[in-house]
Amino acid sequence: MDRHNVSDAVTAEIIAQIHQEDLKIEHNYGCRGMTYWFDEERKTAFCLIEAPNEKAIKDMHKAAHGDVPHRIIEVDKTIVESFLGRIEDPEKSQDTDLNIINDPAFRLLMVIETSNYLDRLEANQYTIFTQKFHNNVSKRLQQFNGNIVKKDNNNYLVSFKSVTDAVLCAQKIQFQFKYVTPKFDPSSRKLKIALSSGTPVTNKDNLFEDAITLASHMCDVIQDPFAITSEVNALYESENRHATIDKELVRVLSVSDEKFLIHLMDYTEKVWNNPDFNVSDFSKALGYSKSQLNRKLKKLTGQSPNAFIKEFRLHKALQLLRKQHGNISEIAYETGFNSATYFSKCFLDKYHILPSKYIQQHII
Structure with missing residues (x-):
């Protein structure tokens, strides 16, 4: 899949024309253009192409229209379909000469993590409560148009087109969680949900890697059970005519919180298993005094640096x-x-x- 950053003058019709030029000569380069996504608001286009290598894609684009992609990554088309809902041109566009597709690849990504309390139950109880939990999540995702990208016993990664659907789905799953889990151990009933957003191809090697990484970090360390990024919050307000998210129920991270979280986790992943690593090293590496680091960590995670x-x-x-x-x-x-x-x-x-x-x- 490749990414093209286009100018403000580029329209969906121009992108469709460019796509047709690719299709005319693709066989000369061993390529097959499967489909594309165009986001008029963010001025980005993404092409899904079967090709022998990156060079073939660049050469085809250069020969067809001269618009060489800014980034190309290798993808699994099944995963692409899970995130974006299709890997071929949509049928509704088939009757048009140009097959104009004004369909953004921008997605809301939800990460759901349950605590390992289920692992501590007896086998028969584990089966019952696991089934209840997953049945409930599946129903809610279907209700709010969420596409499951992957899941296991304790985690989900889900893709949404609508930020409103994503937020309402998360709140519904949270509300019903207490009814599908054991009542005898409420302190162990933990459910974390995080929402981030992004496009499929960035400077990373995997689809939606930036957005997935941020949402996963939020689930792992944010003390609140439901957290969203500043962009998700802005999109929700825009989509709902400036209706605001209830900050008592949802933790909205600021841009500075997100930057700190990414920096925090990137560094921690490098040094966490060094037995000599200490808080002084931590604060110096992140560029804060010990007291500043303690305040920022407490605000974000509810933990001191040592506890974290x-x-x-x-x-x-x-x-x-x-x-x-x-x-x-x-x-x-x-x-x-x-x-x-x-x-x-x-x-x-x-x-x-x-x-x-x-x-x-x-x-x-």
Whole structure:
């Protein structure tokens, strides 16, 4: 898939003409233009093309009309369809000579994460509550026109065209979550939802990578159960004639919050398993004093820097335990803990189960 940034003078008709010029000579370059998306508001066009390599796409575009794409990435057409809803030209345009398609590729992306409390239930309870949860989510996504890109027992990635559909869907899933999960352990019933937005091809290597990464970070570390980006908030207000989001129910990140979050997670991902890493290193690397970092982290995550680092490591350790990636001592040291005993204590405090017991119940 390629991305073209076009000038203000370019219209949907011009893009359709350019697409037709590609189709006339595509066979000379071993290419097949499957379809395209054009966003008149954001002045971007994205072409989905079967081709032997990037050079063939550039050469075809250059020979056909001279408009060489700004970026090309390799994609799985099945994933493209999950995000964007189609991989061929829409049928409604087939009768027109130019097959004009004024269809933006901009999408709202929802990440849903449930806590691992389900993993601590007995097998029969786990099955019942998992089925209830997933049935409810599936119904709500269908109701609000959400396309599931991928999912597993605890996570969803969903694509929406409408920001209103995305926000209302998230609120409905949240509201009904308490009715489909166990009542005997309310402290463990956790559901996090985040909404971000973006286009499929940026400077990253994967579809919608920037938007997905931001939404995933929001789910992972924002203390509020439902968070949205500043752009999603602005789009919602615009789509609903300046109706405002209830800030008591939805955490709206500012642009500065988003930049800090991205910087925070990018750096943490690089150093989290270094046992010598400390808060002084953290604050210096992010460009804040210790007190400034503490305030910003508390505001965003509800945690101190030390607590944030420890919880990040525990989350990574849990993933390694699930994958059976070594024994408890090996995982403790691999995730930055200096002592397996201290690791087990922290794990128990966080997940209310010892790592040894967790392995017995859910891995072996």
